[in-house]
Amino acid sequence: MPKYTTYKSIYDTVGSNNEGRIHRIFSSIPSLLHSIGMPKYRWSKTGAARVRLLLFVLIGLFAGTGVVHALQSNTPPAEVRTVVVSPGDTLWSIAENNKPEGADTRIFISGIKQKNELNSSEIYAGEELILPNF
Numbered sequence: 001m002p003k004y005t006t007y008k009s010i011y012d013t014v015g016s017n018n019e020g021r022i023h024r025i026f027s028s029i030p031s032l033l034h035s036i037g038m039p040k041y042r043w044s045k046t047g048a049a050r051v052r053l054l055l056f057v058l059i060g061l062f063a064g065t066g067v068v069h070a071l072q073s074n075t076p077p078a079e080v081r082t083v084v085v086s087p088g089d090t091l092w093s094i095a096e097n098n099k100p101e102g103a104d105t106r107i108f109i110s111g112i113k114q115k116n117e118l119n120s121s122e123i124y125a126g127e128e129l130i131l132p133n134f
Helices: 010-035 045-071 091-098 105-115
Strands: 081-084 128-131
Touching: 081 091, 091 105, 105 128
Parallel strands: none
Antiparallel strands: 081 128
16 A cells, blocks of 8 residues: 555454454453463463364364264164063974064074074073064
8 A cells, every 4th residue: 555645445444443452352361360360371382282182072072972963863772572481482482472474483593592692492491582673
């Protein structure tokens, strides 16, 4: 801008007034804190980096929990069906009585073994077996 002109920009005056006011406000905070007994603190590069990292992690945690909550399913969890083994019951008889209509009995028995972590087909009276959800 020329030295002698009558032109006055609206951007120069608005920016300089606001910037000066903001600078005065933020520059008075350390002296205000020191006056109430807090020690003066100068930001080092590592201190500023640590604060930025902490803010980044906190924002990530809050944003992450919101995403997890948004992606949650609204369907209720499947109910767990159990059966207590009576004397004389076999896996085959339990599967026949509790499998869905049209399901293969062998596959249902395999599901019972997997759910209850059974290595063999031996079951005992009084045991509680978890039935698979088909």
